[in-house]
Amino acid sequence: xxxxxxxxxxxxxxxxxxxxxxxxxxxxxxxxxxxxxxxxxxxxxxxxxxxxxxxxxxxxxxxxxxxxxxxxxxxxxxxxxxxxxxxxxxxxxxxxxxxxxxxxxxxxxxxxxxxxxxxxxxxxxxxxxxxxxxxxxxxxxxxxxxxxxxxxxxxxxxxxxxxxxxxxxxxxxxxxxxxxxxxxxxxxxxxxxxxxxxxxxxxxxxxxxxxxxxxxxxxxxxxxxxxxxxxxxxxxxxxxxxxxxxxxxxxxxxxxxxxxxxxxxxxxxxxxxxxxxxxxxxxxxxxxxxxxxxxxxxxxxxxxxxxxxxxxxxxxxxxxxxxxxxxxxxxxxxxxx
Amino acid sequence: xxxxxxxxxxxxxxxxxxxxxxxxxxxxxxxxxxxxxxxxxxxxxxxxxxxxxxxxxxxxxxxxxxxxxxxxxxxxxxxxxxxxxxxxxxxxxxxxxxxxxxxxxxxxxxxxxxxxxxxxxxxxxxxxxxxxxxxxxxxxxxxxxxxxxxxxxxxxxxxxxxxxxxxxxxxxxxxxxxxxxxxxxxxxxxxxxxxxxxxxxxxxxxxxxxxxxxxxxxxxxxxxxxxxxxxxxx
Numbered sequence: 088x089x090x091x092x093x094x095x096x097x098x099x100x101x102x103x104x105x106x107x108x109x110x111x112x113x114x115x116x117x118x119x120x121x122x123x124x125x126x127x128x129x130x131x132x133x134x135x136x137x138x139x140x141x142x143x144x145x146x147x148x149x150x151x152x153x154x155x156x157x158x159x160x161x162x163x164x165x166x167x168x169x170x171x172x173x174x175x176x177x178x179x180x181x182x183x184x185x186x187x188x189x190x191x192x193x194x195x196x197x198x199x200x201x202x203x204x205x206x207x208x209x210x211x212x213x214x215x216x217x218x219x220x221x222x223x224x225x226x227x228x229x230x231x232x233x234x235x236x237x238x239x240x241x242x243x244x245x246x247x248x249x250x251x252x253x254x255x256x257x258x259x260x261x262x263x264x265x266x267x268x269x270x271x272x273x274x275x276x277x278x279x280x281x282x283x284x285x286x287x288x289x290x291x292x293x294x295x296x297x298x299x300x301x302x303x304x305x306x307x308x309x310x311x312x313x314x315x316x317x318x319x320x321x322x323x324x325x326x327x328x329x330x331x332x333x334x335x336x337x338x339x340x341x342x343x344x345x346x347x348x349x350x351x352x353x354x355x356x357x358x359x360x361x362x363x364x365x366x367x368x369x370x371x372x373x374x375x376x377x378x379x380x381x382x383x384x385x386x387x388x389x390x391x392x393x394x395x396x397x398x399x400x401x402x403x404x405x406x407x408x409x410x411x412x413x414x415x416x417x418x419x420x421x422x423x424x
Numbered sequence: 425x426x427x428x429x430x431x432x433x434x435x436x437x438x439x440x441x442x443x444x445x446x447x448x449x450x451x452x453x454x455x456x457x458x459x460x461x462x463x464x465x466x467x468x469x470x471x472x473x474x475x476x477x478x479x480x481x482x483x484x485x486x487x488x489x490x491x492x493x494x495x496x497x498x499x500x501x502x503x504x505x506x507x508x509x510x511x512x513x514x515x516x517x518x519x520x521x522x523x524x525x526x527x528x529x530x531x532x533x534x535x536x537x538x539x540x541x542x543x544x545x546x547x548x549x550x551x552x553x554x555x556x557x558x559x560x561x562x563x564x565x566x567x568x569x570x571x572x573x574x575x576x577x578x579x580x581x582x583x584x585x586x587x588x589x590x591x592x593x594x595x596x597x598x599x600x601x602x603x604x605x606x607x608x609x610x611x612x613x614x615x616x617x618x619x620x621x622x623x624x625x626x627x628x629x630x631x632x633x634x635x636x637x638x639x640x641x642x643x644x645x646x647x648x649x650x651x652x653x654x655x656x657x658x
Contacts, residue, residue, distance in 0.1 A: 278524070281517070285525045288514040295506055296571070297497045297529035 089246065094379040096248040100237075102371055106363040108256040108325055111263035114359030115318035116336065117343035118270065118352055119311040125287040125350035126307040127188070129201035132337065134315060136212035139333035140179060141316025142323040143220050144172035146227045153229070161231040163255065165324055172316040180312035181305065183208055192304070209334075216330050225328040228255060259321045266317060267356060270310065274352065279306060287350070335400055339366070342403040346410045348417025357418060362403050370396045425488065427452045427610050428504070428579045430473040433482035441480065442468045443634040450610045450627065452578065455601065457642065459618040459655060460631035466614040467509065469631065470583050473612070474506045475499050486579065500529060505577030509584045509614075512568035515557030519548050522556050522567050526574030534574060541570040544600060562593035566600070573604070580604060582613035586620075598624050619656050622646050630655055 116138060123131040148168030158164045187208060191201055234257045237249025274280040286293040286303045294300065319333065326332070343362045347354025373391040381387075394402065410417060426449025436442035442465045450456035458466045471477045473484055475496045483492040486502055494502065514522050523541060527534040542549035545566040551559060556567045565585055572580055585601070586594040594617060602624055605611045615621035622628050625642030630651060638651055645651050 278528075281521055281524060282528060285514045285517060285521075285528075288516045289511055292508070292511060292514060293525070295496060295500065295508070296525050297500050298525070 090379040092244075093246055093248045094376045096240075096244075096246055096250050097376050097379070100248065100250045102364070102367045104250070104252055104256055106360070106367045108253075108259040108321075109367070110360035110363030111259050112318055112322045112325065112359075113339055113343045113363055114356040115263055115266060115314050115321070116340035117347065117355035117359050118267070119314045119318070120340060120344040121347075121350055121352055121355040122307055122311050122314075124344070126283060126303060127192075127201070129198045129205065130341070131311075132202065132205045133183075133209040133212055134311075135333040135337040135340065136209045136216065137176060137180060137312060137315040138319030138322065138336070139216055139330055140212055140319070141172045141176040141312075142319035142328050142333075143216050143330070144175045144316070145169055145320040146220065146225055146323070146328055148172065149227050159230060161254070163228050163230045163258070163324060165227055165229075165320060166258070169317060169320055172320060173313045176316040177309050177312040179212070180308045180315075183211075184304065184308050213330065213334070220330070222330055225323075227328060228324055230254060253325070255321070255325045259325055262317060262321060266314065270314070270352065273310070283307065338400055339363075339403040342407040345407055346417055348419040351417065351419045354417050354419035361418070362406060365406055366399050366402050369393045369402060370399050425485070426450055428473070428484075428486050428612065430469065430484045431482050433469065433472050433479050433484070435472055435477055435479040435481070436468070437477065441634065443472060443479075445482070446472075446631065446634055446636055447482075447639075448473065448612070448629055448636075450579065450612045452610045453605055453608045454626040455605050455611045455613070455624055455642075456627040456629065457618075457621040457625035458612070458614045458629045458631060459621060460629075460637070461655070463633075464631040465634035466631055467583055468634070470506075470581055470612070470614055474504065474581060497529075500575055500577075503575075503578035505572035505575055505580045507565075507568045507572045507580070507582045507585060509587060513556040513564050513571065516555055518553050519556055519559070519567055520552040522571050523548075523574050526571035529575060537574055537576055541573055544573075544603060545570055562589045562597065565589060565597060569597075569600070569604075577609065579610045579612065582611065584614055584616055586615065586617055594620065619646070622656075 116134065120131060120134050123129065123134070145165050145168035148171045149165045152158070152164050152167055157167070159166055187204060188201070191204055231254050233251055234254050235250065235252040237251040240250040274284055282293070282298045283303050283306065285296065286298055286300060322336065339362050343358035344355050345358070346361055347356065347358025370392065374387050374389065377391055378386045429449035431447050433443045433446045434441055446465065446469055448456070448458060448469055458469060460466050468477065472479055475494055479492065483490055485491065486504065491499055491502055496506070514525060517525065523538050527537065547563055548566055548570055551563065556564060559567065569582070569585065582601070586597055589597065598620060601611060601613070613621070622642040622645050628640060628642045628645040629636060630638040630645065638645060638648065640648065
C-alpha cells in the first residue's frame with residue numbers, strides 16, 4: 088500500500104504539480120493567440136515576444152523595488168511589478184497596432200500577410216528586449232521558495248517520497264484561474280465582451296448592428312497584452328527569464344491553441360493542459376515509480392523514459408499533427424484554419 | 425413622396441452598373457415587395473438603399489431627409505433596420521445575445537423591446553438561451569428579424585426572408601411580417617416567392633435588369649395579365 092502511495096507521490100511531485108503550472112502558463116499564452124486569431128483573424132507569431140516583453144518589464148520594476156528595499160514578504164516582489172508590466176505591454180501592443188497592423192487592416196490584407204507581418208514584429212520586439220535587458224539568464228524570484236517542502240510532506244505523511252510545491256507554481260495556478268474567470272466573465276456577461284464575440288462570429292452583421300470594429304480591436308489588444316504580460320512573468324518566475332526561451336515557447340503555445348480548437352477560449356485552456364501533461368508524462372523517467380509498483384525482481388534497470396527531455400518541444404508538434412489529422416477543428420471545435 | 429425612397433438609383437459593384445434609374449419607395453405601416461427574375465438587381469437595390477453600395481446617380485431619402493452619403497451603421501441610427509439574406513444571425517451567440525447585439529447602439533433600457541420581440545416570436549423566448557446556430561431555418565429567420573427590430577426601426581428591410589424555409593413556415597413568417605407592418609413600421613422586402621409576397625403587399629415593384637418594369641399595388645400586379653404571364657407563372 089505504501090509502495091503505491093509512494094509511487095503516486097512521485098508522479099504528483101514530478102508530473103502533476105509541474106504540469107499544472109506549465110499548463111497554466113501555456114493556457115494563458117494560448118488564450119492570447121486565440122483571441123487575436125478570432126478577432127483580428129491572423130496567427131500572431133509575435134505573441135511569445137510580447138510575453139517576453141512583459142516579463143522583462145516586470146524584472147526591471149522588481150529590480151527597482153528591490154533596490155528601494157520594498158518587498159512582499161513571503162511572496163515574490165515581482166507580483167508588484169505585474170501591474171506596471173501589464174500597462175507597459177498594453178501600450179507597446181497598441182502602439183504596434185496603430186503603426187503596423189492598422190495599415191494592413193485598412194488595405195484588407197490577407198491573413199497570411201498579417202502572419203508574416205507579425206513575424207517581423209516578433210523580430211522587432213525581440214531586438215528591443217535584447218537591447219534593453221540583454222540576452223542573459225535572469226533569476227528574479229525572491230520571498231519564500233516553497234509553499235510545501237518535500238521534507239515537511241515526508242514528516243507529515245511518513246512516506247519515503249516527498250511532495251514539494253514551489254511558491255511560484257502555486258502563484259501561477261492561482262493567477263491563471265483568476266484571469267481565466269475574469270476573461271470568461273468579460274466575454275460572456277458584459278456588453279463589450281458580447282460585442283467582441285459577435286464581431287468574431289459575423290463581422291458584417293456586427294457592423295450592421297453598429298459595433299465599432301476599431302474599438303473591438305483595441306480591447307482585444309488590451310486583453311491580449313495583459314494576458315501575455317502575466318503569462319510571460321509567470322513563466323519567467325517559475326523557470327528563469329531568458330529572452331530566447333520565449334521563441335521556443337511559441338510552438339507549445341500555438342499547439343495548445345490549435346489542439347483545443349483555435350478561436351475557442353475554452354479550447355485554448357484545455358489545449359494548454361493537454362500539451363503540458365503530454366510533454367511531462369512522455370519525457371518522465373519512470374524507473375523509480377516502477378520500482379515501487381513492481382515486485383523486486385522485476386524492477387527496471389534502465390531509466391524507463393519514453394523520450395528524452397531534449398525532444399520536449401518536438402512533442403507538442405507531434406500532438407499538433409495527430410490532432411490535425413483526426414480532428415482538424417481541434418478538441419473543442421474551433422474554426423477550421 | 426414615400427417615407428423611405430430610393431430615387432432614380434444608378435450604380436453597381438464595379439464599373440458596370442446593375443441598377444439603371446431604379447426607384448423604390450415604401451410608406452409607414454405598409455409592405456412593399458420587390459420581385460423579378462434572377463439577376464434583376466433586387467438585392468442590389470436593397471443594398472443601395474441601405475448604403476452598402478455606392479450610387480453614381482440618384483438619392484435615398486427617409487422622411488424627406490437625404491441620407492445618400494451615410495454609411496449603413498449611420499442609417500441604422502436614422503431608423504433603418506436590415507435583415508441580410510444570408511449569415512443574418514450570430515450563430516455562436518444565444519438567441520437572447522443576438523437580440524442584445526441588435527440593440528447595441530441603444531443606450532437606454534431595451535428590455536421592453538425584447539419582450540415585444542418575444543411576444544411576436546414566442547418560440548424565441550423558449551429558446552432564448554440556445555445558440556442561434558442550433559435553430560431551424562425558420563427560427564433563425566425569426567431571430568434575424570427580431571435582431572433588426574431591436575433598434576425599434578421605422579423601416580425594416582428584408583432580403584428574401586423566406587429563402588430556404590418550408591411553405592408552412594413561409595406563411596407563418598409572412599403573417600408575422602404583416603403584424604410588424606401593423607405597428608406602423610414600413611416594410612420593404614425582396615422575395616423569390618413572388619405570388620405569396622404580392623398577396624400581402626400594399627405596393628409591388630417588378631424589376632427587370634435593374635430597371636422598374638411594373639409598379640403598382642400588389643393586388644393590381646396580381647391582376648395584370650402581363651405580369652402574371654411573365655413573372656408569376658400564369
